[in-house]
Amino acid sequence: MMLIPCPYCGPRNQIEFTYGGDATLRRPAPDAPESAWVDYVYLRDNPCGPHDELWYHGAGCRSWFKVRRDTRTHQILESATIDPPQPADP
Amino acid sequence: MTQSWRLPEGGAIDRSRPLAFDYDGTRYEGYAGDTLASALLANGVHLVARSFKYHRPRGIHSAGAEEPNALVQLARAARTEPNTRATVQELYDGIVAGSQNCWPSVRFDAGAIADAMSPILPAGFYYKTFMWPPTPKWWLKYERAIRRAAGMGRAPGVPDPDHYEHQYAHCDVLVIGGGPAGLAAARAAANAGARVIVCQQSPHFGGHLFGIDVGSIDDRPAADWVDGTIAELTERADVTLLSRTTAFGYYDDNLVGAIERLTDHLPSPPAHLPRQRMWMIRAKAVVLASGAIERGIAYANNDLPGTLLAGAALTYVKRYGVRLGTQAVVFANNDGAYGAALGLHEAGVRISAIVDVRQESQLGGALPARARATGLVLLPASVIARARGRLRVSSVDVVPRAGGAAKSFDCDVTAVSGGYSPAVHLFSQARGSLKYDPMTASFFPDASPWPIIPAGAVNGHFSLAEAIADGEAAGAAAVERAGLHITGSTPAPPTRRANPVAVEPFWAVASHHRRAKSFVDLQNDVTVADIALATREGYQAAEHLKRYTTLGMGTDQGKTSNVIGLALLGEQLGLSIPEVGTTTFRPPYTPVTLGAFPGHAQGPHVEPTRYTGMHAWHEEHGARLVNAGLWKRPHSYPRPGESEDAAANREAHNVRENVGIVDVSTLGKIELQGRDVPALLDRIYINRWDTLQIGRCRYGVMLREDGIVRDDGTTSRLDATHYLMTTTTANAVSIMQHIDRLLQIDWPELDVYATSVTEQWAAAALSGPKARKVLAQLVDIDVSNEAFPFLAVAACRARIANGDISARVFRISYSGELAYEIHVPSSQGRVVWEAVLDAGQAFGIMPYGTEAMNTLRVEKGHVVIGSEIDGRTTAADIGMEKLVNPTKWCIGKPLLTRPALNAPDRWQLVGLTAQRGAPMPRGAKLVADPDRATPNPTLGHVTSWCFSPNLDAWIALALLSGGRSRYGETLWAVSPLADAKVRVKVGPSCFIDPSGERLRG
């Protein structure tokens, strides 16, 4: 079981968290073409190595935050709060 | 005649405490400190088992957790346990155990016919034979017969009387293994200021030193060094010593699972003690001092009882004071086995010969020299070609490796050593790579991304001095890896292996006896010939070989056999052992009782139970409760003598005729506050929200990003910047998480704060034509249709028995009747519930449960998560396309235009009425012609069904291909499993009051 460093609470057991997928995805603009939406909804990279991803500390502070995890070893290289605010709002 | 094979003195057993035990119906005696295996051997019992596949007689093979043969059934009433390894089961007074996998007895086993039939039972036999005829029916027949013949032992037939507990622990350095290397590591780490936990598999620390005199440390006897170190560690508050504790699994971020056995060695376990304790230890660094496991050599009939690993033979002689037999042959490819030969000799076992595969020139070591000086017969460059005997080995045929005539040596014990395999299991589980060392013909730990440091024999340091030096170095290194400031001694430099135990790689003696089997894996009856056959048939990868032959499976997971199998595979393929590689080492290292995994989380404690504020009332009033997720909800309130169905029908009918009340506290409730709540709602609901006035509520539907319906519910505007969202019971948690994500990641600029208040509010829905009259008695606001119309919301005071309390009233309807939801703080749920019932008494009020609620919503055509909102339906599919606001964006909307989501044959929500009063079969699918040959095209399926007491008919909601264009058609609802078919008429999904006069009236 991974030990996930919540930037707000410190290291906690994986069971307190929910995985949130690729942290680099940005929701397309509302008028973006359908192909952009298909990419956003369905297509994911599957990197072998470091992966930037989102985690949710549901059984803790209820914060979403970013984690860089090595997909080969499950080693967490770093974690960070969500900021600065991300653009591309509808 | 008891313990006639016990030596007159010696061994770490307590001769002042004899223990009686029963094996296969015979009474024996042993001593405190014995294992079941050592006590059996002390009574001359070698034959204890029949093998898995061929039912061949088998004896005790090892002296530890790696035992492949001596798996016995422990008869302990409800505590009976199959596959107990006799070699680790501590003897206690009155133990009753017996052989398994044999009938009628271990000496005469009818199943041994399998051995005679073995030419037709080759590797992959099941795959080859039982795949014909190629229909599942035949396989099911075969499987029943195979199951009877296979399998080991019997599972208990009654619930486990024991309890198990979990213990989380944190430490700086976890030391796995309490032998010399582990103890040295623990001491070094503790001296440097680390918090240390040491896990020791057996009851005693000291590893192979325990009870075996193997020299000295710092000019003291080794046992004194062990005792002194234990005493030193016991003194320290920051060191935890766990004996009878097996570290069985290594998980991410240095989490190690360990199982501590607390009562398995006690004749009558005290009720207050857990049988076992599962430790989950989060360590900053781990020292793996797990030692090495001896392996055998394959030769014909190498499975006869009396054949032991050489180290085990020495252990039984020295630690347990057991004279194993009268005369022994030792067969080896390394110096280590000579220690066993000398030990047996000293115990009065005549050594017929030491058969060594190595050349004369390689036998210059200290131990071979001692053996020669003692006058033992050494046969260099020789092998055992074949063992003879029936239920016990009686002689072996020895031939020179170069070829020549066989010479027979009588023996009732054969001690074999084919080298030592480091116990790398946990290192491998820690994603550690292994390296092959030709000098010792073994895999050693190489590198792991995690801070796990091997020490001692697992790291190739077999001599005592080296193991201790390596342990000290590993302890210091672990302290450094744990990131601690070192307060004590400086870390020692890593030790070099000065004196490796040179092993001549030798795996199997070529057999010239076609019918005589040479076993590689004793537990799974895998022979040298099986491996050759599998290789010829194309199973040439290590993992394929394992699955085809079952090599390395079972309770021992091939601890004594895997490397031999891989080496033979390599020989077959002309590859080196590292090129063949190993199979994956998976947890658990040794079998773990299933009860230990849940611990106390069993029965009602598997997960939390959630109760609403009215729960006690429901129980007191005869509600039949059902689970709704973690919640307990009333299904119905049957009266004495009334069936549940009749009760639900009565309750549903009463709602349409008079008035009813249902507990809806389980709905997800989320408070939303801030200036931008309407903006958020507009983005997550398909309909429009910026127009919602204070004191009003609205129904909304949420989509997933892909356009499929996610959830539905209402949101009310309580005040200018204060909203309350309700979600379905099922999605309460996921919608909260969804909103958190949107507000924290996607739209942090929105001024919205969201909090789950599901637990804080109790809620009851009051519905029926007389609901207004009841409510008017209860609240201090005007509830007339003009003052409080459909979808109105208000705060008010509600009268209760002793005064009044704050409440919120919402005019929303799930039943389709005039209805109100009343929300009060959870602690007030019961008093308000009772106040409503009091007020409603004059109007015929009845409580109703989830079953009546379901009937009412099916009659009304309301969809529900899981049935109609099934993760595949769009808003249009469930008839809500008009709700999608065309002027604004929302989550899921951009992909709604995809052609497949708008195809005319989409499955759409319809209502079905069963013809001729037939009940709707569960899980029915819809077809045009029920008698058509399969595959009969499916037009749709029934999603919800009920008997409608208000329509006096069986009705259903269904998803039907092009459903809205089929109103008036007659189809068939069929359930091939229930062998049922019913004619149904298709119509709109709403059966009652389609124009909504009742709920608006």
Ligand SMILES: [Zn+2]
């Ligand atoms: Zn947190």
